[in-house]
Amino acid sequence: MARTESNSLVAKRPFYKTPMAVAKACFIGTLLTDVTYWRSAEMMWADFSAWLLFAGLVVGVLAALAALVDLFTGRLSGAARSAWPSLLGNLVVLVIAFFNALVHSRDAWTSVMPTGLTLSVAAVIVLLLVCLLGWSSDHNRVEVVE
Template identity: 40%
Template structure:
């Protein structure tokens, strides 16, 4: 029978937000891919896919924010909290994707092709930056353990 000290319990804590954060990144990346497909083909099906992917990413991103707030209240997840820059980037990404979803709500070619495509690309780049910022902290923690 193993007895866990306080330091072992703190090191073993797993943040709940880590379950939800990857899903918006995947949805926003696929929204960029479907925007490019719409730009190349003009088929309205791709515009609908983009709108649904943006909505799914926003919903799952909201769940990630709620899980992150729950993790803020748990003292055991203190070492694994994302840095402030990463949290701000997550909020900016969700704000941009909300604006992008409003743009995609329009009809026809102008709902995607200049501004929707640019916002999708900007969201994708910010997702990469947020993942890099978060990975730096987790890499430092891995060396600590």
């Protein structure tokens, strides 16, 4: 029997998705620690929020740089249309998180209430919308190379 080789090539996972998942976890953690601070007024939770924001921003910027690498190396070529809403949504989350970090740099109660908590909620809502857009589009495509 002759051996046949497949001409299909599975699309590779873009580089930016892994660090952005870590940044998203940090931003969701920020919301949780902001809510905990709001309920308890324990300064430790506001400090946790500030650190989570900082970590999320650093990793999010690395994810944005990885997205540029993906864009310029052609890793997004097969799923370019479905990747743009996700990329833009993640960029919006990073901008919200940046302003949230500025708010969290204040002292005590004003670092979280009410603006910090509101920005944390807004960031998580945008993250949820990005996830819904991601689920509605097909990211697991198989490209056929002939």
